Amino acid sequence: MTSLAKPLARPHAEEHEDPREHLMHDPLPRGKMNEMVMEAMHETNWKFWVVTGILAVLVATCLGYAWYYLIDKGLGVAGVNMPVFWGIFLVDVVFWIGISHAGTFISAILRVLKVESRRPFTRAAELMTTFGLVQAAISVFMHMGRVWLSYWMAPIPNERMIWPDFHSPLMWDFMAISTYLLCSTMYLFLPLIPDMAMARDRSTGWRKTLYKILGLGFRGTEGEWKNLTTAMNLFAFAIIPVMFSVHTIVSWDFAMASRPGWSSTVFGPYFVIGALHSGMAAVAIVLFLLRSTMKHYKYFIRPEHFDTIGMLMLLVSMAWAYFYFNDYIVPWYGGDVWDKLFQEWAEKGPLWYLWYTMLFCNIVVPWSILWNKKWRRTPWLLASAGILINVGMWLERYIIIPEGLTINRMPFTWRLYIPGVEIALTVGMFALFLLLYMLASRVIPLIPVWEVQEGQEAHLLRKIGKAEIPTLSELE
Amino acid sequence: MIKKFFAWLKQPLGLIAVGIVFLALFSAAVYGIYTTQQSPEQPIQFPHKTHVAFGIQCLYCHPGANKGPAAGLPSQTKCWGCHNQIVKTRDSALLAPLKDAVLSGQSIQWVPVAMVPDFVQFNHRAHIAAGKNCEDCHGDLSQMTIYENPQVLNMGWCINCHKQSAGDDQALLTKLTDCGTCHY
Amino acid sequence: MSTNLELPMFTNNSEAELGGRWGMVIDKDLCTGCQACVAACSMENNVPFVGEEDAGYGRSMQWIRIERLWEGLDGDYREVKMTDYQPLMCQQCHNAPCEPVCPVYASVHSMSEDLNLQVYNRCVGTRYCANNCPYQARVFNWRDYADYRETNTADNDPRWSVFQNQLNPDVTVRRRGVMEKCTFCIQRIHQAENQAKAEGREVRDGEFTTACAQACPANAIVFGRIDDPESMVSLAAETSRGSRLHEELRTMPRVTYLAGGA
Amino acid sequence: MSETITFLAMFEDFEPASLGVEKLHDLGLSDDDMNVISGIPIKGAILGRPSAITYVSRIAMVGALLGMAFGLFLIYGIPYLYPLLVGGQPIFPIPQGIIITFEMTMLGLMGFAFIGMFVDSGFPSYTPKEYTPEISDGKIAILFSCPESDQKKFVDALTKAGAESVVPAEARHL
Structure with missing residues (x-):
C-alpha cells in the first residue's frame, strides 16, 4: 500500500524545459x-532575385509558352491518348487541391480548437491554400480541349438558352x-487587414499606397x-465543411465514374485525408523554407x-493508411474481376515501382521519422519527410488517374500513357507556385503579428491573477 | 514620375483627357461591334424589292427551298436569261458584272449572308413543310434591296420559334427541342 | 413553357423504355474483320485520318473499330488463339454513363430518336464522357486533323486537296479539342425521316441503313427500328445467340452481338 | 456641451486602460462618448466596457438564405427553363441538388459575412481619422470627447490613471 502513496505522475523531463522555448511564453x-x-x-x-528570375523564366517557358503551344496545336502534344483521357493534368488538379x-485545416480547424501553436503560421498556410487553388484551376483549364469556351460552365444567361448541367x-x-x-x-x-494597417503605419513609397488601399482605413x-473577429469566427466554422466538401467532390x-478502381464509396474521406496528408507535408516544407530564408523568422x-505539424503529419499518415487499406481490402476480398485487375495492374504491372514508392513515401517515411x-x-528532417510525402501523394494520384485509366472493361483498348508536354507544364506550375509565394513573402506580412501578440497577451493575462492558470498550450 | 502623371490626371484638363480616351475606346468598340452586324459588300447591288414587285416568286430563283437543305442561288445564266431580253438591263452598267460573268464563264462570287455555322444542320424543306413562309425568317424582301438578315440567326431565336411552333404537342416539342434535330 | 411530362422529374427512369427506337445487330460469326465498315464510317462521317504515329499511340479516331483479342499469349505460340472479330461502336445506351457527366450538355440524350448525341460545338473538351464510357467508344480530336483553313492549303499539305473534297456536307467537320463518336448515322436517319414525312408515310424497314451496315460485305451488321417487332433488326436480335456488352452495368445498349453459331 | 474637444489617451497596458475607462465613467462620460483603439482585439469586459454590437452574423445569415435560394434556382430552376435528358437521370435531381445548394449556401454565408464586415465597419474609408501609428505597436488608446471647458479635469484624471500621454486628437490621413 505504501507504493500508492507515492506520487503517480513523475515529473516529466518536459516540465523542466525553459518555457521561453514556446513563442507564447517568450x-x-x-x-x-x-x-x-x-x-x-x-x-x-541577390540570391532572392536570382531565384525569382529563374522561376520567372521557368513560368514563362514551361507554363506560358507550353500552354500556348498546347492550345495552338491541340491536346495531341500532351501524352493523353485513347484510354488515358485524363493525364497528369488531373493528377496536378487533385494534388494542388x-x-x-492544409491551409484551411490549420487555420480554421486549429483556430476553432484554439490550438495556440497555430498562431505564427496560419497566414503562411492560408496563402498556400489560395495559391494552391490557383494552380488547381490552371490545371483544370490546361486539361480542357477548348479552354477558351470554359465560360460555358458558368450559369450565365445566354442566347442559346442552354445552361450548364448540374448532373455532372x-x-x-x-x-x-x-466557392472554396x-x-x-x-x-x-x-x-x-490589421497587419496591413500595421504595415501602412510603417512604410513609405509604393508600399504605403498599397497597404493604405489594402488596409481599408x-x-x-x-x-x-x-466585426472582424465575428466574421473570422464565422469563416473558421463555415469553411471547414466547404473544405471537406471540395475534396470529396474532387x-x-x-468515384461517380463506373470504372474499375474508381467506383469506390470510400473515395470521399480517403481523398480528404490524402489531401491533408500532402497539405500538412507541404506546410512543413514551407515553414522550413520560411524559417531558413526569411530574416527574424527563427523567432x-x-x-x-514543427512538432505540432509533425504530430499532425503522423496522425494524418495513419488515417491515410487506414483509408487506403479500406479501399484496398474491399475489392481484394470481393474479387470482382475488373477491380482485381486494377489492383494487380498497379502492383505487378509495368509501373509496379510507383506503387511501392507510394507506400514507402506515404507510410514508411512518416511512421519511421515522426x-x-x-x-x-x-x-x-521534417521538411525532407514532407517532400517525400508529397512525392508519394503525387504518385498515389498518378496511380489512380493515368494508371487506372490504362485498363478498362474493353481490353482491346488498353494502352500505356507516356507524358508529353504535361511534364513541362507541371514544372511550370510548381515554379509559378514558388514564384507567387516568393513575391507574396515580400508584400504580405507572412506572420500574423496581431495574432501572435494576442496569444502572448493571453498567456500573460492568465498570470495576473493570484493562481497561475494553465493555458491551453500548456495543458497539451 | 507616375505620381506626377496621376496628379496631372486629377486636374480638369486631365479628367477631360481621360474622358476623351474613354469615349474613343468606347466608340471604337461600338463601331467594331457595329461592323460585324453589317451586311457585306456584294458584287452586284441586287434589288430584291424590284424583283418582288414584278411578282416573281421566291421559289422561282431559290428553288431548293422546298426540295432540300439549301434554298440555292439562281445560276447566272438564269439571271441572264431574263435580263438578256430586256433592253434596259442588257446594257445597264449596274449589270455589267453579270454580263461579264456570263460571257467569260466565271461565276459571280456572292457573299453569303443568311448562313448558319457548319455545326448546324439546317434544312429548308422541313421548315417549308411545317408551313413557314420565307419572310418569317428572312424578313419582308419587298422592302429590301440587298439582302440583310432581319434578326441575328442564333440558337435562342431558333429555339424560341421551335417552342412556339410545337405549342402543347409534347411529342413535337420533344422533337423540336432535341439537340440532335440540328446538331450532328 | 409547359413542362414536358414525358421526362423523369425526380427519379431515374432506368427501367422505363426498354424498347428503344433505333438498334443494331452485329453477327460476330459473319464478321470477317475486313474493316470495310471502318472505312465506310470514316468516309460518311468526316472522320479524320490521324496518321501513323498518332494511330500507333492510341489516337486513331475511328468511330467503329474491329476488336480482335488473343488468348494464350503466355504459352507456346501454337496455343495462341484469336477470338471473334468484334466490331465496336457507340452502343447508344439508353442509360448512357457518358451523358450525365458532361458539364455543358454536350453529351446529351436525344429524346425523340433515343440516341446518344454529341453536340460538337457545345463540347469544351473535359473528356469525362470518354472516361465514363464502359465501351471506350468515344474518340477525341487530339489535334486539328481537319484543319482546312486557307493557311493549310494544298501547297503545304498534300492531304488538303484530297480531303477537302471528300467531306460529307451533312456532317459537321470537327475541330481540335472536341469529343466525337458514332451517331448511328443520324444524318441518314433524318434524311429518311424527312423523305418519309414528305411522302406522308412511315420510314420503311431497310429503306436506309448506316454506312457500316451498307458497306459490310458479309451482311454482319443489321440496322433498323427495334421498336418494330417485324423489322429485320428485331428479328435478328431475337435469336438465342444474342447478347449485349456489359449488360451488368445496366446501360441498356442498343447494339446486340450475335455469337456462338456453328 | 456647446464646444467639445476630442482627446486620444495612450496606455501601455490593460490595467491602466481599464482604470482610465473607469475614471471617464466617473467624470460622467457615457460609453458612447469614448472608443478604445488597440492593436489586438480586446474584449469589452476586460476594460469594463459593454461588448460592441455587430451585425455581421445577421448579414451572413441573410446571405446564407440568398445563397440557398440561388443554389435551388440553379439546380431546379435552370432545368425547368430548358429540360434536357441525360443518362436516364431525373430532370430535377434531389441528391445533386443537395450538393449545389450546400455550396451556394456556404458561398452566400461567407460572402455576405465578408461584405457585412465591410459594411458594418464602414470599410474601406480613406478619410482622415483620429489615429496614431503607436496603436499598431501595441498601445491601447482611448478616444473620447469632452466639453472644452472641462478638458483639464479629464486630462488630469487620465494621467493619474496611468496614461502615457493625453493629447488632443487630430484627424490625419492614415
Whole structure:
C-alpha cells in the first residue's frame, strides 16, 4: 500500500524545459515584432532575385509558352491518348487541391480548437491554400480541349438558352472549387487587414499606397475588431465543411465514374485525408523554407511548431493508411474481376515501382521519422519527410488517374500513357507556385503579428491573477 | 514620375483627357461591334424589292427551298436569261458584272449572308413543310434591296420559334427541342 | 413553357423504355474483320485520318473499330488463339454513363430518336464522357486533323486537296479539342425521316441503313427500328445467340452481338 | 456641451486602460462618448466596457438564405427553363441538388459575412481619422470627447490613471 502513496505522475523531463522555448511564453514588445516582420519583408538580396528570375523564366517557358503551344496545336502534344483521357493534368488538379487543404485545416480547424501553436503560421498556410487553388484551376483549364469556351460552365444567361448541367460531377467541382477559392481568399484577407494597417503605419513609397488601399482605413476600434473577429469566427466554422466538401467532390469525379478502381464509396474521406496528408507535408516544407530564408523568422517559427505539424503529419499518415487499406481490402476480398485487375495492374504491372514508392513515401517515411519528438523538432528532417510525402501523394494520384485509366472493361483498348508536354507544364506550375509565394513573402506580412501578440497577451493575462492558470498550450 | 502623371490626371484638363480616351475606346468598340452586324459588300447591288414587285416568286430563283437543305442561288445564266431580253438591263452598267460573268464563264462570287455555322444542320424543306413562309425568317424582301438578315440567326431565336411552333404537342416539342434535330 | 411530362422529374427512369427506337445487330460469326465498315464510317462521317504515329499511340479516331483479342499469349505460340472479330461502336445506351457527366450538355440524350448525341460545338473538351464510357467508344480530336483553313492549303499539305473534297456536307467537320463518336448515322436517319414525312408515310424497314451496315460485305451488321417487332433488326436480335456488352452495368445498349453459331 | 474637444489617451497596458475607462465613467462620460483603439482585439469586459454590437452574423445569415435560394434556382430552376435528358437521370435531381445548394449556401454565408464586415465597419474609408501609428505597436488608446471647458479635469484624471500621454486628437490621413 505504501507504493500508492507515492506520487503517480513523475515529473516529466518536459516540465523542466525553459518555457521561453514556446513563442507564447517568450513575448517581445509588439513594436519590436512589427519591426522584425517589416524588415523580413523588405529584406531582399541577390540570391532572392536570382531565384525569382529563374522561376520567372521557368513560368514563362514551361507554363506560358507550353500552354500556348498546347492550345495552338491541340491536346495531341500532351501524352493523353485513347484510354488515358485524363493525364497528369488531373493528377496536378487533385494534388494542388490537396495542397490547398492544409491551409484551411490549420487555420480554421486549429483556430476553432484554439490550438495556440497555430498562431505564427496560419497566414503562411492560408496563402498556400489560395495559391494552391490557383494552380488547381490552371490545371483544370490546361486539361480542357477548348479552354477558351470554359465560360460555358458558368450559369450565365445566354442566347442559346442552354445552361450548364448540374448532373455532372464536374459542375459540382466547378461550384465547389469556385466557392472554396473565393472563400479562402476572403479568409486570407480578413486577418490580414490589421497587419496591413500595421504595415501602412510603417512604410513609405509604393508600399504605403498599397497597404493604405489594402488596409481599408482600419484603425482597430472596438467595433472594427468585433466585426472582424465575428466574421473570422464565422469563416473558421463555415469553411471547414466547404473544405471537406471540395475534396470529396474532387474524389467524386472519379468515384461517380463506373470504372474499375474508381467506383469506390470510400473515395470521399480517403481523398480528404490524402489531401491533408500532402497539405500538412507541404506546410512543413514551407515553414522550413520560411524559417531558413526569411530574416527574424527563427523567432516566430520554432521547433515547437514543427512538432505540432509533425504530430499532425503522423496522425494524418495513419488515417491515410487506414483509408487506403479500406479501399484496398474491399475489392481484394470481393474479387470482382475488373477491380482485381486494377489492383494487380498497379502492383505487378509495368509501373509496379510507383506503387511501392507510394507506400514507402506515404507510410514508411512518416511512421519511421515522426514518432520521435527530437526528430519532429528538426526542421530539415521534417521538411525532407514532407517532400517525400508529397512525392508519394503525387504518385498515389498518378496511380489512380493515368494508371487506372490504362485498363478498362474493353481490353482491346488498353494502352500505356507516356507524358508529353504535361511534364513541362507541371514544372511550370510548381515554379509559378514558388514564384507567387516568393513575391507574396515580400508584400504580405507572412506572420500574423496581431495574432501572435494576442496569444502572448493571453498567456500573460492568465498570470495576473493570484493562481497561475494553465493555458491551453500548456495543458497539451 | 507616375505620381506626377496621376496628379496631372486629377486636374480638369486631365479628367477631360481621360474622358476623351474613354469615349474613343468606347466608340471604337461600338463601331467594331457595329461592323460585324453589317451586311457585306456584294458584287452586284441586287434589288430584291424590284424583283418582288414584278411578282416573281421566291421559289422561282431559290428553288431548293422546298426540295432540300439549301434554298440555292439562281445560276447566272438564269439571271441572264431574263435580263438578256430586256433592253434596259442588257446594257445597264449596274449589270455589267453579270454580263461579264456570263460571257467569260466565271461565276459571280456572292457573299453569303443568311448562313448558319457548319455545326448546324439546317434544312429548308422541313421548315417549308411545317408551313413557314420565307419572310418569317428572312424578313419582308419587298422592302429590301440587298439582302440583310432581319434578326441575328442564333440558337435562342431558333429555339424560341421551335417552342412556339410545337405549342402543347409534347411529342413535337420533344422533337423540336432535341439537340440532335440540328446538331450532328 | 409547359413542362414536358414525358421526362423523369425526380427519379431515374432506368427501367422505363426498354424498347428503344433505333438498334443494331452485329453477327460476330459473319464478321470477317475486313474493316470495310471502318472505312465506310470514316468516309460518311468526316472522320479524320490521324496518321501513323498518332494511330500507333492510341489516337486513331475511328468511330467503329474491329476488336480482335488473343488468348494464350503466355504459352507456346501454337496455343495462341484469336477470338471473334468484334466490331465496336457507340452502343447508344439508353442509360448512357457518358451523358450525365458532361458539364455543358454536350453529351446529351436525344429524346425523340433515343440516341446518344454529341453536340460538337457545345463540347469544351473535359473528356469525362470518354472516361465514363464502359465501351471506350468515344474518340477525341487530339489535334486539328481537319484543319482546312486557307493557311493549310494544298501547297503545304498534300492531304488538303484530297480531303477537302471528300467531306460529307451533312456532317459537321470537327475541330481540335472536341469529343466525337458514332451517331448511328443520324444524318441518314433524318434524311429518311424527312423523305418519309414528305411522302406522308412511315420510314420503311431497310429503306436506309448506316454506312457500316451498307458497306459490310458479309451482311454482319443489321440496322433498323427495334421498336418494330417485324423489322429485320428485331428479328435478328431475337435469336438465342444474342447478347449485349456489359449488360451488368445496366446501360441498356442498343447494339446486340450475335455469337456462338456453328 | 456647446464646444467639445476630442482627446486620444495612450496606455501601455490593460490595467491602466481599464482604470482610465473607469475614471471617464466617473467624470460622467457615457460609453458612447469614448472608443478604445488597440492593436489586438480586446474584449469589452476586460476594460469594463459593454461588448460592441455587430451585425455581421445577421448579414451572413441573410446571405446564407440568398445563397440557398440561388443554389435551388440553379439546380431546379435552370432545368425547368430548358429540360434536357441525360443518362436516364431525373430532370430535377434531389441528391445533386443537395450538393449545389450546400455550396451556394456556404458561398452566400461567407460572402455576405465578408461584405457585412465591410459594411458594418464602414470599410474601406480613406478619410482622415483620429489615429496614431503607436496603436499598431501595441498601445491601447482611448478616444473620447469632452466639453472644452472641462478638458483639464479629464486630462488630469487620465494621467493619474496611468496614461502615457493625453493629447488632443487630430484627424490625419492614415
